[in-house]
Amino acid sequence: MASHANAAPVIIKRKKVVGGDGHHGGAWKVAYADFVTAMMAFFMLMWLLNATTEKQRKGIADYFSPTVAISRVSGGGDGAFGGESVFSEVVLPQNGTGATNLRPTESKQARGEIGDDAGLDAQDKALREMEAALMGRGGESMMSTDLQRHIITRLTDEGLIVELFDTPDATLFEADSDRPTVLLVELSKMMVRVFGLVTNDVAVDGHTRAYPVVLKDNPVWTLSAARADRMRRLLQDAGMHFDRVKRVTGHADKEMAVDDPSSERNNRLEVILLREGL
16 A cells, blocks of 8 residues: 555556647748849849840840830831831830930930821921931932931931031041041031021031040040030131021930940030020
């Protein structure tokens, strides 16, 4: 009896088993998989941006646009497609938001230019006719083919802009100076002959390429202004009345014609036949 009193009590533990718990701690694996997928997509995007041209990127962007097939805002033509592909380098600028790699400044809506001829007033039509005569769109040009290579025209709310620009084999001015070349002298004479058909006032804007920022004295402002003023003097020397020139402006390198700031294509002049009343 005493031996049973000294015996240690027996304790029985019963574990409650609950079924159907499934696996624990798996949520982090799903989150990690999503993270890896996102990183892969990011690196693929970086690679595509580096491996494709501007034209190809615009094509990809338009492909994913829901309004490409029916909207002029994306398609760019006078109709749904304007008779051309939405990936056309010429069509894309018509969206009114920008330009393209090959034609960065010539587009109409991208530079606030006038679109269709319908609804134009007499002044618009006169400017259009002068533009056509200048560029030979009516079958006869008022300048040679060599000069035409350096000219782009566009009709805007400000007036008829005639843009003169450098090409790799022929420049408007001697290097880094405002000394005009024979090419610019010929261009100025031709423009005075054309502008003599009307009495509208004229403005001259000068633009230059960007120079290295390490230069102590960056010449972009003085050079663009000097070139614009030189063009004014060339126009007057060719016979334009001095009172017709209402504005001469240097824009330095602040308004690029192409994406590369140091490109010679950014060296240009804009001679604007202003609308009456401006």
